[in-house]
Amino acid sequence: MRGDHGPAGNPRLRRGRLSPTDVVRLGGAGLRARPLRVLLSAFGIAIGIAAMVSVVGVTTSSRAQLDRELQRLGTNLLTVTPDETAAGAPGSLPEESIAMVRRIGPVGSVSATGKLPVFVYRTKYVPEAETSSVNVLAAESGLPGAVSAELAAGSWFTPATAAFPTVVLGDSAARRLDIPGVGPRVWLGGEWFVVVGILKPLPLVPDLDSAALVGWTAARDFLRFDGRPTTVYVRAADTQVVAVRDVLGPTADPENPQLVRVSRPSDALAAQQATDTALNGTLLGLGAVALLVGGVGIANTMVVSVLERRGEIGLRRALGATRGHIRTQFLTESLLLSALGGSGGAMLGTVISGLYAHYQHWPLIVPAWATGGGFGAALLIGAIAGLYPAIQASRLAPTTALASG
Numbered sequence: 001m002r003g004d005h006g007p008a009g010n011p012r013l014r015r016g017r018l019s020p021t022d023v024v025r026l027g028g029a030g031l032r033a034r035p036l037r038v039l040l041s042a043f044g045i046a047i048g049i050a051a052m053v054s055v056v057g058v059t060t061s062s063r064a065q066l067d068r069e070l071q072r073l074g075t076n077l078l079t080v081t082p083d084e085t086a087a088g089a090p091g092s093l094p095e096e097s098i099a100m101v102r103r104i105g106p107v108g109s110v111s112a113t114g115k116l117p118v119f120v121y122r123t124k125y126v127p128e129a130e131t132s133s134v135n136v137l138a139a140e141s142g143l144p145g146a147v148s149a150e151l152a153a154g155s156w157f158t159p160a161t162a163a164f165p166t167v168v169l170g171d172s173a174a175r176r177l178d179i180p181g182v183g184p185r186v187w188l189g190g191e192w193f194v195v196v197g198i199l200k201p202l203p204l205v206p207d208l209d210s211a212a213l214v215g216w217t218a219a220r221d222f223l224r225f226d227g228r229p230t231t232v233y234v235r236a237a238d239t240q241v242v243a244v245r246d247v248l249g250p251t252a253d254p255e256n257p258q259l260v261r262v263s264r265p266s267d268a269l270a271a272q273q274a275t276d277t278a279l280n281g282t283l284l285g286l287g288a289v290a291l292l293v294g295g296v297g298i299a300n301t302m303v304v305s306v307l308e309r310r311g312e313i314g315l316r317r318a319l320g321a322t323r324g325h326i327r328t329q330f331l332t333e334s335l336l337l338s339a340l341g342g343s344g345g346a347m348l349g350t351v352i353s354g355l356y357a358h359y360q361h362w363p364l365i366v367p368a369w370a371t372g373g374g375f376g377a378a379l380l381i382g383a384i385a386g387l388y389p390a391i392q393a394s395r396l397a398p399t400t401a402l403a404s405g
Contacts, residue, residue, distance in 0.1 A: 024332065031333055031340075037301055042341035044297040045381065048288070049345025049374040050352065057353025057366040065362040069203050075264070076108075076241050077147065077204055080232040080252045083259045093260070095227045097252040098140070104251060106240035111146035112229035113208075114138040116219060118189035120167070120212040122177050126187070132176040135211045136188060137230075138219035139168070146233040147205050154182035154197030161196055162215030165222055168197040170209040188212065189223045204265040205233070295381035298341075302334050302389035313396050323394035330393045334386020335379060342378025346371040 031038045080101070082092050094100075102110045116136040119128070143149065144156050156168060167186060169179055174195075177186060185192045193214070202208050219225035232252060236244040241264070249260040306313070313326060350366050357364040 024336070028336060031336055034301075034305070037304075038337060038340070041297045041301040042337055042344065044293055045295070045338055045341025045378050046345035046348060048293070049342050049378055050348035052288070052377075053346055053349025053366065053370050053374045054352040054356075056370040057349060057364070058356050060365045060367055060370075061353060061357040061360075061362045064365050065360070068363070076236050076238050077265055078234040078236060078241065078245055078248060079205070079263050079265060080234065080248050081230065081261050081263070082253070083261050092228045093230065093232065093252055094255075095229075098229060098232060100251050100254075101232055101234055101248065104236075104244060104247060106237040106244050108235040108237065109142060109146045110232065110234050111140045111142040112232045113140070113143065113211075113213070114216075114219070114225060114228060115230040116189070116214070116223050116225060118223055120173075120177065120189075120193075121187040122179075124187040132173075133210060134173045134176055135207070136223075137208075137211045137213050138216050138223075138225045139213040140216050143213070143233065146235055147202060147208065149202055149205075149208070150200045152198045152200045154195070156197055157215045163217040163221065164215075165191050165193045165218055166196045166215065167193040168199065168213045169195060170199050170211045170213070171201045172209040173212055174198045176210070186212070188214070191222050207231070292381070295338075295385045298334055298337055298382055299385035299389065301337065302330060302386050303392075305333070306330065306389045306393045309393075313393055317396070326394040326396075327390045330390035331383065331386050334382045334390070338378045338382020338385070339375075342375040342382075345378065346374050349374065 080093070080097070098110055098112050101107060114137060116138055118136050119131040120134050120136055121130070121132075139157070141157055141159075141162060144151075149156075151168075152171065154168070157166065165188075167188060169177065174180075179186070179195055179198070182195050182197060184195050186195060187193075193212075199208065214223065216225075216227075220227065234244065234248065245262050245264065248262045250257040253260050316326065350371065353366050354364050356362075
């Protein structure tokens with residue numbers, strides 16, 4: 001403090017002011033005096049912030065991957081399948097349904113598969129009951145173009161191989177049958193079929209992932225396929241998807257349009273994303289609870305700090321520190337403590353999001369508002385938690401504080 005002289009020449013004391021640097025230095029000194037307690041309290045805040053940031057980061061990365069997949073596969077894919085009859089028997093589509101659907105103007109490409117009443121085995125010595133949950137489907141030659149399928153190994157059916165006992169396996173089917181690549185034979189419908197291709201995963205049509213696909217002609221010749229499709233895949237113009245969906249049922253089966261189901265696979269992915277969003281809301285709630293627990297830890301640390309440092313508070317008050325100085329000092333300690341936890345939690349949450357995205361082969365996207373909001377939430381919690389202890393410290397009378405210290 002510095003002296004000043006009033007108009008009458010009498011000395012007058014002016015209250016000293018703490019610069020921002022002094023405030024930070026005082027707050028930091030208080031934290032350095034109890035490093036273990038400070039780290040534990042900051043860790044409580046960090047857990048809450050890390051939970052919130054990682055949930056947002058994982059959700060955003062997942063959504064970006066979904067958008068990327070939909071952009072690659074397209075949202076204009078429609079599937080036509082027969083519904084069960086009134087008696088509960090499996091329905092079927094007419095053999096001419098594929099050609100009739102192709103006549104719809106806005107339809108770009110059409111292909112189909114037909115379910116076969118046979119199973120596929122790694123060898124003919126495998127018991128019949130162990131089917132590995134792999135369906136056998138007859139596939140038209142244009143199927144990859146209709147569903148945007150890509151080959152992980154080998155090739156799709158050619159006009160020659162489609163007529164011979166060859167098979168293309170879906171990604172899951174190949175893993176269930178323990179087929180590492182093209183070349184091996186599988187026992188299918190009492191015949192040996194050579195694996196000529198393995199598909200990459202198909203998020204929009206998971207039924208093909210777990211299927212063994214046989215050429216349309218080979219299915220007729222070797223597996224007694226009747227030529228009636230069980231699923232028709234349709235690519236429509238992006239602007240005409242709804243209109244095409246409305247007429248697909250009557251077109252595919254004019255006699256029984258009520259027994260035809262038309263679906264849009266991308267809608268299932270959107271519904272799955274909505275489910276994930278609801279789950280993420282629950283996880284964010286848990287992160288908020290963890291953040292609240294961290295705030296209680298900071299409040300406890302600051303209250304105990306006030307009780308332990310009464311002597312210091314009394315000495316500073318006796319030397320001229322005002323109540324505002326004491327409040328500012330302890331509030332700064334609380335804010336520094338929460339800033340330590342908030343910054344650590346934001347970094348930890350980003351690292352967790354990055355590791356999970358890398359494991360899932362997703363693009364890493366952690367919004368700036370998530371890390372900034374998490375850090376801001378930590379400061380807010382710290383300010384609220386440190387306000388009461390700071391006020392209590394400022395109310396201690398110098399003599400009382402010195403006597404108890």
